[in-house]
Amino acid sequence: MSPETVQLRDRSRPSWSTPAQHRLLQARIWPTNGPTPAPVVVLSHGTGGAGEDLDWLAKPLNDAGFLVASVDHPGNSYNDEYLVEGFSFAWERARDISLLLDYLVAEHDIDVDRIGAAGFSFGGYTVAALLGGRIDVDIMGAMFRGLIPAPEVPEFPDLIKALRSKYSDAELTSLAESGARSMSDTRVRVGILLAPAIGRLLLPRSLQQISVPVLVRWGDDDSNTPPEDNAHLYRDLIPHAHGESLGSDVGHYVFLGDREDATGVRPHVAAETVEFFTSHLSVRHTD
Template structure:
């Protein structure tokens, strides 16, 4: 079957009921001793959708609409360095249209407008734990969340975050020798290019046993989990690598993670893709503001049709 045929087949078997739409809202989550977390939330709704601005993009959603149904599985999304909760809106919409509630976090101090804490990467998993707490006990529609079916999605630094969340224990002492050997790599350029300050003693990562399945795309700092930092990860993982990743080059990131996971992941290598192809196709406004993340040697829209369908399929199978 061709790629196009496989994509059509996936959508036919994963298609939601006719008339299903996606509600969307934003929220601010209080965090003890820190700034509130900004999140975007996508969820099933029966309300009419309309084109709605989101950052520099446009999405088709029903803003602040009522929730449809109940007992929905929850997916929490973690973005890459310098991003925001808007970064994976198309994947969030695909999941919501398939019956999931999705919450994406803007990680404090590691967003497009504030990168001061980009090197405090071990703090991020605790922000996901707080977000899950909020969604299952405090959010206005928390009664519609099935707290027994929770998954996590992470890209780049968000991939590291999710691996930490599900039981990974990184050794951050490995970063310094890595950067002495590869000073030009993106992760070794965060201090000079973004003004990020590394902590003297990294915060311990936070784990959450409520998460039962994870999708990890192009994980940053994958090498830091060697030799046994992923030994406690026992849940299903869908792992993605861009074949031509120029930001996190093979084999020190996704490939390193694949070799360290004790349970064989569902592994996908995207032919010809670069790192930022895991982000949605860029709007004209985003192309003008951030051209470095918009270039591509593949048909990004076609890839995302397949990528999103595969993510939906995986979570449907593992969060039954």
């Protein structure tokens, strides 16, 4: 089944590029081809990417009976304009997914007790945020003020310089404090993190408090989100996480559907993903 494209309007948040207007998100919906109410998997793309980057995951999940949906995160997608806010204000991504879930509840016959989420890179963090992972306000604030180095972002060089040219220190402090609040969405029951990012920017205790099953996968040859600062942290701190390297020669971008995958990483991960979500979302919860 092919995906449908819809536009979602978030009336609670302004557009970064046009503050007088509401935040608009483009979503891709793969309607279920199985029984309803349908189990759901929502997907979050990597920084600077788009929903279609994860079609290689969406299609096998959809074939297995899941309704699958993704959004292009505004200001952080090649289907949109690149904006410094989209690359800096990480917490807004979880709110995008919650808006997507609101839409699915209203417009599709879904089982709200059987919802999972998967994300790549920045999207891996997004899934962790939906499950309760929180930004460390002191670290984020220091990074915004240029006191500690920020992770390199190939898609947006000089990110912090651009941010500081647009916002005052007082504004950035306030934004960091706002972003440090919980962005969790209890409708999401399980999660998959693929080469997850910004692990060092999160409160360790917030990851320790995540109580649901989480699958973490990465490649050891990942220089964009080095596993020791990212995937390993998520694996070690989340109590019910299962983490595994996909190989010493596997890099970051193998998780993008248009990249070379000589060793078959994506089919392997897709099969694991279907099995994981089918296992954990196969029956309705009663709690």
